[in-house]
Amino acid sequence: MTMDITFNVGGAAGQGIDKIGDLLTQIFVKAGFYTFTIKDFESRIRGGYNFTQIRVSDIPVYASNDEIDVIVALTRAAIVGKRDQLVENGVIIFDDSIDFTELEQCHLPLPLEKTAKEVGGDTRMTNSAALGAVLSVLKYPFEMASEALEAIFQKKGEKVIQPNIKVARAIYDIARDHFQGECSHDLSTLRGGPSEDKLVLSGNRAIAFGALAANVKWISSYPMSPSTSAFQDIVSVAHTLRIGAFQTEDELASLTMAIGASFAGARSMVTTSGGGFSLMVEGLGLAAMTETPVVIYNAQRPGPATGLPTRTEQSDLLFMAHASQGEFPRILLAPKDPLEGFNITVRAFDLAEKFQVPVMILGDQYFADSVMNIPRIDVTGIKIDRGKLAPRGSDREYKRFQLTEDGISPRAFPGDVGKIVVAAGNTHREDGHISEDPNVRNEMVEKFMKKTPQILDALNPPTLEGPPDAETTLLTWGTVWGPVFEAVNILAADGVSINQLHFSDVFPLKTERLMAIFAQAKRVISIEQNATSQFARLVRMETGLNVDKMINKYDGRPMTAGWVITRLKEVGVQ
Amino acid sequence: MQKYIRTDRLPWIYCPGCSIGIATQMVAHAIEDLGLDFHKVVIISGIGCSGRTSGYFKTGTYHTTHGRAIAFAEGVKIANPELEVIVISGDGDLAAIGGNHLIHACRRNIDITVVCINNLNYGMTGGQFGPTTEHERYSQTSPPPFGNVEHPFNLVQLAASSGATFVARWTAVQARRATKSIAKGIKKKGFSFIEIVGACPTAYGRMNRLGDGLAMHKHLLEVADIQNGLPPHEAEFDYERRIVCGEFVNIEKPEYTEVLRQMHLKAHGQ
Numbered sequence: 139m140t141m142d143i144t145f146n147v148g149g150a151a152g153q154g155i156d157k158i159g160d161l162l163t164q165i166f167v168k169a170g171f172y173t174f175t176i177k178d179f180e181s182r183i184r185g186g187y188n189f190t191q192i193r194v195s196d197i198p199v200y201a202s203n204d205e206i207d208v209i210v211a212l213t214r215a216a217i218v219g220k221r222d223q224l225v226e227n228g229v230i231i232f233d234d235s236i237d238f239t240e241l242e243q244c245h246l247p248l249p250l251e252k253t254a255k256e257v258g259g260d261t262r263m264t265n266s267a268a269l270g271a272v273l274s275v276l277k278y279p280f281e282m283a284s285e286a287l288e289a290i291f292q293k294k295g296e297k298v299i300q301p302n303i304k305v306a307r308a309i310y311d312i313a314r315d316h317f318q319g320e321c322s323h324d325l326s327t328l329r330g331g332p333s334e335d336k337l338v339l340s341g342n343r344a345i346a347f348g349a350l351a352a353n354v355k356w357i358s359s360y361p362m363s364p365s366t367s368a369f370q371d372i373v374s375v376a377h378t379l380r381i382g383a384f385q386t387e388d389e390l391a392s393l394t395m396a397i398g399a400s401f402a403g404a405r406s407m408v409t410t411s412g413g414g415f416s417l418m419v420e421g422l423g424l425a426a427m428t429e430t431p432v433v434i435y436n437a438q439r440p441g442p443a444t445g446l447p448t449r450t451e452q453s454d455l456l457f458m459a460h461a462s463q464g465e466f467p468r469i470l471l472a473p474k475d476p477l478e479g480f481n482i483t484v485r486a487f488d489l490a491e492k493f494q495v496p497v498m499i500l501g502d503q504y505f506a507d508s509v510m511n512i513p514r515i516d517v518t519g520i521k522i523d524r525g526k527l528a529p530r531g532s533d534r535e536y537k538r539f540q541l542t543e544d545g546i547s548p549r550a551f552p553g554d555v556g557k558i559v560v561a562a563g564n565t566h567r568e569d570g571h572i573s574e575d576p577n578v579r580n581e582m583v584e585k586f587m588k589k590t591p592q593i594l595d596a597l598n599p600p601t602l603e604g605p606p607d608a609e610t611t612l613l614t615w616g617t618v619w620g621p622v623f624e625a626v627n628i629l630a631a632d633g634v635s636i637n638q639l640h641f642s643d644v645f646p647l648k649t650e651r652l653m654a655i656f657a658q659a660k661r662v663i664s665i666e667q668n669a670t671s672q673f674a675r676l677v678r679m680e681t682g683l684n685v686d687k688m689i690n691k692y693d694g695r696p697m698t699a700g701w702v703i704t705r706l707k708e709v710g711v712q
Numbered sequence: 713m714q715k716y717i718r719t720d721r722l723p724w725i726y727c728p729g730c731s732i733g734i735a736t737q738m739v740a741h742a743i744e745d746l747g748l749d750f751h752k753v754v755i756i757s758g759i760g761c762s763g764r765t766s767g768y769f770k771t772g773t774y775h776t777t778h779g780r781a782i783a784f785a786e787g788v789k790i791a792n793p794e795l796e797v798i799v800i801s802g803d804g805d806l807a808a809i810g811g812n813h814l815i816h817a818c819r820r821n822i823d824i825t826v827v828c829i830n831n832l833n834y835g836m837t838g839g840q841f842g843p844t845t846e847h848e849r850y851s852q853t854s855p856p857p858f859g860n861v862e863h864p865f866n867l868v869q870l871a872a873s874s875g876a877t878f879v880a881r882w883t884a885v886q887a888r889r890a891t892k893s894i895a896k897g898i899k900k901k902g903f904s905f906i907e908i909v910g911a912c913p914t915a916y917g918r919m920n921r922l923g924d925g926l927a928m929h930k931h932l933l934e935v936a937d938i939q940n941g942l943p944p945h946e947a948e949f950d951y952e953r954r955i956v957c958g959e960f961v962n963i964e965k966p967e968y969t970e971v972l973r974q975m976h977l978k979a980h981g982q
């Protein structure tokens with residue numbers, strides 16, 4: 139690896155740190171680099187200490203870094219907040235109006251706001267000023283940046299483009315003349331990077347895009363961090379794409395409405411977080427009992443109750459795997475990154491309609507808000523499978539829950555000509571009418587149970603990174619894939635015999651490959667973003683196999699490769 | 713205010729120009745005016761910017777989950793009727809996800825006081841429309857060019873028709889009158905509902921071009937039309953033109969915990 143730079147833009151909520159972060163990301167994406175950005179913010183609209191951290195590299199990166207090269211601080215708290223993570227020749231840039239006098243060599247106060255006002259005529263251009271300062275300390279060729287800025291501001295017209303470039307240039311020069319210290323990176327000879335990945339995507343947006351690509355026709359949600367932006371992305375195109383997008387009065391209504399829409403024929407989904415899913419549990423059972431397909435996206439956050447609204451955790455796995463009274467098939471998918479989030483969402487709709495079961499996607503705040511650039515996605519090849527549908531035309535004998543070989547009954551929708559569709563949340567007969575007959579009950583339970591082996595066949599097996607016969611196997615699921623994958627690569631390069639067995643399709647649990655890898659490994663270590671190793675417990679429940687060590691993180695902050703390696707060393711992996 | 717507000721929790725988390733701080737002070741003043749014993753007061757809130765108010769009080773407080781403040785408060789009050797139970801929360805918390813609890817608490821006539829800070833949207837989650845957002849107004853989830861498809865609740869009418877025994881509405885700029893009504897509500901033996909119409913310049917204000925906090929509060933002053941005693945169904949709410957303020961309901965009805973106490977006495981032959 140020749141280049142690996144981390145920027146941290148910190149300040150109070152509402153100060154525009156995301157805008158500066160976006161500018162930086164776009165500049166480097168346009169120049170051909172890989173980026174990975176995390177957002178760290180408090181549950182408040184104004185004030186506090188938030189940051190966005192951008193990692194830029196010339197090889198793909200899947201997690202954040204512990205060490206920071208350049209900090210842009212918009213408040214005093216941000217000047218000191220990450221000081222201990224700054225590399226030796228790191229730089230902290232901040233506005234010279236901030237009252238801060240404990241200056242060290244790494245500190246670079248600059249007239250950001252003043253220059254934005256004087257040169258650009260608008261303090262809103264402080265963002266461009268901050269960008270100019272960062273590029274200056276890196277000795278990033280300004281011409282490359284200004285081309286990129288033209289493209290970034292293109293839509294806003296010349297009146298916005300030129301002043302912004304001027305402001306960036308002015309600070310670029312001021313910083314060059316003022317900066318006495320040293321910067322860990324010198325990019326003066328930079329001509330561009332190797333990356334062709336131009337699609338900048340957060341996990342939430344990937345879910346929204348996946349749903350659109352799958353031709354979602356209904357979404358009903360109630361706002362809840364960290365899921366809200368996925369809902370809002372779909373709302374923003376609902377009229378154009380003729381999607382029913384409804385904000386309900388609570389999550390009870392969200393899922394129940396979506397089930398209604400699905401019963402009426404629309405591909406339906408809901409988005410929420412754990413607290414909202416708690417309210418959806420009743421609806422989950424209704425969807426299951428009436429075999430009505432629906433996709434539920436849960437962007438997990440630390441619980442219980444309101445927990446940490448804007449932080450991350452993987453602690454709803456067993457809850458979602460077992461939520462609701464009664465027993466029924468369901469599917470849980472947990473994407474590892476935005477690209478997989480897109481693909482999983484497309485699959486989720488097909489799986490839901492094919493097996494007529496609820497399909498749940500487990501993201502988390504780390505997944506939801508993290509941004510990376512990925513290759514453009516070609517959606518033209520996407521085929522939609524709506525599962526078994528009743529043949530068109532009149533059928534007086536149509537039974538919504540007709541008993542079939544595979545347990546799956548052809549769907550028809552109310553309003554279809556010549557068919558009457560009857561369903562009930564009570565145990566029902568093939569024709570959908572309520573029955574307490576023990577034989578009917580047995581038939582219907584067995585109908586449900588027939589689906590699980592077929593679902594298992596349709597799910598993807600876990601992936602394995604590294605040699606199959608490695609001494610140590612790291613067991614992961616969902617979004618901790620990235621930091622653990624990076625840790626595995628670093629350790630493998632140091633000669634450690636290690637691999638990573640990773641599950642994105644998590645429930646029902648596919649066990650063949652897992653058993654094979656467990657049999658080969660000397661020790662298996664689970665790494666999860668929760669306190670009770672829920673996935674390792676699921677594995678034990680399904681296979682009787684135990685992991686040897688469990689590594690857990692539950693402070694609400696994402697893992698990094700460095701954190702994973704430190705924990706692994708503590709348990710003797712080196 | 714130091715007597716009532718936890719200064720160690722300051723500065724407020726609220727944005728400049730937000731009304732929630734003002735409403736918090738109204739409640740603090742009402743408690744002061746009534747000379748209530750801190751140890752006998754429980755302030756309960758749900759989730760949202762408005763819901764964060766409970767944490768600023770030096771009384772006993774409880775920050776519930778989203779929408780559940782009233783249900784929780786009913787439990788507290790019935791378990792110990794000696795306590796003065798006050799709910800402060802937002803329009804979304806109390807009238808959307810918590811709407812069912814609101815109407816049923818009104819109907820039961822439990823002696824609690826609900827102060828609803830109506831900033832016309834979900835502030836905390838970034839400004840989505842809510843149950844009080846007016847038709848065609850913009851929000852994150854009712855974006856231009858169409859705006860909100862739905863129609864708002866008139867909270868005064870909702871509470872009154874659901875059976876509340878004391879119902880008032882004020883805006884954030886009528887601090888003195890609002891404080892008096894809150895104090896009256898607390899003293900009232902029955903379910904009291906006080907709506908405080910406030911400004912959310914960061915989200916609702918910006919999206920609907922209503923100006924900054926100062927401009928929004930000036931506007932509230934202009935359109936507030938004080939009509940004490942008006943029948944609640946005439947308590948119009950039209951943000952642009954006229955927000956009727958005042959006390960609209962003050963009736964007597966057997967109160968739940970009192971009726972319960974009587975029943976217990978009877979059951980024990982007293």
Ligand SMILES: Cc1ncc(C[n+]2csc(CCOP(=O)(O)OP(=O)(O)O)c2C)c(N)n1
Nearest residue numbers: 362760761762778802803804805834835836
């Ligand atoms: C079950 C559940 N769903 C959603 C949320 C997310 N949420 C937190 S606050 C809020 C809206 C609050 O609106 P309001 O009560 O009007 O308060 P404001 O922030 O406007 O003062 C929502 C939807 C949650 N915390 N819990």
Ligand SMILES: [Mg+2]
Nearest residue numbers: 802803831833
């Ligand atoms: Mg509100």
